[in-house]
Amino acid sequence: MTTYGQFCPVAKAMEVLDERWTLLVVRELLAGSTRFNELRRGVPKMSPALLAKRLRSLERAGVVRRYEADDHPGYRLTQAGEELRPLVESLGAWGTRWVGGLGEADLDPHLLMWDMRRTVPVNAWPRERTVVAFRFDGVSAPVAHWWLVVRDGEVDICDYDPGYEATVTVSAALRTLVRVWRGDLSWQMALRGEAVSLDGPAEARRDLPVWLGQSPLAVVPRP
Amino acid sequence: MTTYGQFCPVAKAMEVLDERWTLLVVRELLAGSTRFNELRRGVPKMSPALLAKRLRSLERAGVVRRYEADDHPGYRLTQAGEELRPLVESLGAWGTRWVGGLGEADLDPHLLMWDMRRTVPVNAWPRERTVVAFRFDGVSAPVAHWWLVVRDGEVDICDYDPGYEATVTVSAALRTLVRVWRGDLSWQMALRGEAVSLDGPAEARRDLPVWLGQSPLAVVPRP
DNA sequence: CTGTATCCATGGCGATACTG
């Protein structure tokens, strides 16, 4: 941890938080991840060594506590860590409003599916098992096809065919679906312009935008 | 600017903001500084080359706009920059609550005086010229003595005797006065315990805590 | 599954000096 040589609380806070990846790890913890590899999936481009290092720093700073339960370790936020929620939310709102341009490298389909997995409104889905297949155009084969399976309030994602027939198939450029997810583009506009196309029974096609919804930050008003 | 390879708005925001010093420069701009050397005084440990570099990055990111006026350049926040205010405030509140421990290197008297200069409640001061002298114990000679001069709603600080007689002299360990300023310790407690001693007419001694006040973040409730 | 160990290149950043 490098220091600023200032007593200002903003500077003291940044000494803890300004290192690369730190607030993204906090974001994952705020989203409910606790296990090491669960955290990794939220920050896949971060090396495990660095994640371990950051977790130790955050522990020393009193933001995170490591615990052992059922013979497997886990991490949770302390009260100090939990109180970073408004800060991370501000950051997300600001990023939504003012940092729109996405590079090709930002378009990670795994992260999109992982994000859907944890925020999809399961209560809005049919009670019986429902499978949504995704086909991303212009993405290399191994990550172009994904499946979202919802059953009994449980959500799973696969990058292989789970064997059940898809209720709806969603086809779109990855960039387009990311934009819809972020709220840069509405479901309505995307479907009307055929930037996203759906395949399946009419009723399911009608309901799909409600099933998937959008990222929690999508509601942030744009400048 | 290093990237995270994530479309998440939190990550996109951090790409702009997570580099060392960046949010401290924004803090200075939010506090009203506009000129290059004025900004420098708020981040004295930052090299001018690095400050220039950060200002350019922030300009590219659309957070800051450089302008020319009266033949001298200046910097001001754009709307995107202004909207960082709640974020910086959250950061300050969090730092106040959870990052209390100050190292010796954090105790910079120049920053303390500079911070007072811009937030002192001038309307609470007498109308005639008023001088408060500071004597910091255990600080090397050239920065142990300071003067705060208030007249006609104008505040000035000097590190040399301005020639006018001091209305009140404040003597304290630098750490103590910093703690009072941050709100870690009340004026009342500090004066009662004689951690801070005042010299001057009774009325002025009584009013001094109101004249100086505390940092805006001092009101943040502690855990 | 939960991390460690090691290596290496990059470049960030601190320090200092200097210029229009």
Added chain:
DNA sequence: CAGTATCGCCATGGATACAG
């Protein structure tokens, strides 16, 4: 006053392999 120019270190962190 408002920055540039230059230098060089060392730490950051990316990559990969591996271990309990």
